[in-house]
Amino acid sequence: MSSLGFECVNVIYGSQEAVYALDENVRPGEWLCLIGPNGAGKSSVLRAVAGLVKYRGVITVDGSPIDMRSPRQRAAMVAYVPQSPLMPDDMTGAEYVLLGRNPYISYFGSETKHDRALVVDVLDRLDLSSFAGRRVGTLSGGERQRLVIARAIAQEAPILLLDEPTSALDIGHQQQALELVDRLRREHGLTVVSAMHDLTLAGLYADRLSLLHQGHVVASGDAAHVLRPETLSEFYGVSVSVHRHEDGTVVVVPKRERTL
Amino acid sequence: MFARRRLSRWWIAAAVVLLVAAAVLGSMIGPAGGITSANWDIIWNIRLPRVVLAGIVGSMLSLAGASYQGVFRNPLVDPYLLGAAAGAGLGATLVFAFGRHATQSWPVDPLPLAAFLGALAAVLVTYLMGASFGGSGLSLVLAGVAVAALATAVQQYLLLRHSDVIKEVYSWISGRVSTATWGDVRLVTPYVVVATVVLLLHRRQLDVLRVGDEEAATLGAEVRRIRLVVVIAATLGTAAVVSVSGLIGFVGIMVPHLVRLVAGSSYRLVMPLSILVGAAFLILADIPGRMIEHGGETPIGVVTALVGAPMFIFVLRTRRVPA
Secondary structure (H helix, E strand, O other): OOOEEEEEEEEEEOOEEEEEEEEEEEOOOOEEEEEOOOOOOHHHHHHHHHOOOOEEEEEEEOOEEHHHOOHHHHHHHEEEEOOOOOOOOOOEHHHHHHHHHHHHOOOOOOOOHHHHHHHHHHHHHOOOHHHOOOEHHHOOHHHHHHHHHHHHHHOOOOEEEEEOOOOOOOHHHHHHHHHHHHHHHHHHOOEEEEEOOOHHHHHHHOOEEEEEEOOEEEEEEOHHHHOOHHHHHHHHOOOEEEEEOOOOOEEEEEOOOOOO | OOOHHHHHHHHHHHHHHHHHHHHHHHHHOOOOOOOOOOOHHHHHHHHHHHHHHHHHHHHHHHHHHHHHHHHOOOOOOOOOOOOHHHHHHHHHHHHHHHOHHHHOOOOOOHHHHHHHHHHHHHHHHHHHHHHHOOOOHHHHHHHHHHHHHHHHHHHHHHHHHOHHHHHHHHHHHHOOOOOOOHHHHHHHHHHHHHHHHHHHHOHHHHHHHOOOHHHHHHOOOOHHHHHHHHHHHHHHHHHHHHHHHOOOOOHHHHHHHHHHHHHOOOHHHHHHHHHHHHHHHHHHHHHHHHHHOOOOOOOHHHHHHHHHHHHHHHHHHHOOOOO
């Protein structure tokens, strides 16, 4: 299990500041969910950890700065599931998941028996064995999403980043995907950071929520603490009603502005 | 699952058979008739170098095409994308405009050298321009379009000023292997071998790049370095073969696509198959040119398009295009 730390991290695109002075410490095995309106900087935080955008400040894994590592070493520490992955239609499921082994294969080398066995094992544990020989282009959105998660698991990185993992899925597949992530996180001791729009789902699965607004963390804590009507109305500009179930589930429902 | 690996050996074996058949056919057919001891000289000194050179050129253009398509993730890309063709054309035009009679007494024929340097210079300018726009795949392609337009404009200006050499220049541009000698083969072989080895070594990396620059980077691939090395190797090989054969079009796009249509899009298979099928295709394409016209030969570049385009359309109609 690994911890992920942010010390005064700024992400800047040109003159536009997307993330401002982020200080955050994600504990080993914790699931942190970043929420906030569009453009708040959620994706930028994930992309900074994945090495896709330049940033100022320090991002650490287990206390050591992540940008000291080579791209392959970094990929062995951090697996990233993008919002809309590019999946070559005619790759088979197994070939696609095998891409996750890239950090462990030398530049001119090819995969070993171990890599192939690991891919078979990952597919098996994620109930995806039947997709192993099928072309990715023939799979449904939910099946593809599970395959992307399988690729990230094959990467054997202790930190898993998920950018809007459920935005393209129906409610059943949303639950299926998030349950899968939660199960894998417990089995593998993964530290998970996700960005999500669905506040109810975010509160349901994450250990902790951080609300971002214009690049600043404005609230952080468990669902009951962050998902309050007055907080959400201030930063999302919406009026919502928040219902609390007896089991601790927090449900966020938008209110219609027009009164009947 | 990974069963395609076993299947791929069969595809390679089939392609080797095709190549051998093409080579045998290419050495047997010609105006002087089939193989007899009397015309062994013709076969050894005229037909064989031509078959070998056609094979080398075809394999290099196909492999370079597949590689460019891989690093730019664009199926419409050909080996001439970054200005190699326009640069080579300009280099050759300069030699023709300067006067072939003046260079006849030179110890080395400057034509291949000028074409080679022209192609390399054009791609170098493209790369530097593209890098200054940000170095993404798209900025490189756009820079290539600009450089090609510039080189072509200069070439056209030169041709207008020296209209007496237009026919020679166009004959060169259309491509030919009919005048091939063992000297040509020796000239290009080192470049083609180096380029081929480097490109083949990158075939797994090209599969990783299929998920896009960003995702490939998160999988630990050094995308820019891979693109740079592959572009350099593919350009070197292309410039070398263009310098002896002129501009033979369509092979670099068509062959990798034919291969993908029948054997799938994994570069680990597309690259070696493109080498074999490209060589076979160009050897075969060189045969009709010997017979269509009496007195003069039809340039092979014309044949590749005339034969290749309908064949390509036929295959596209019968198979679904993989992305």
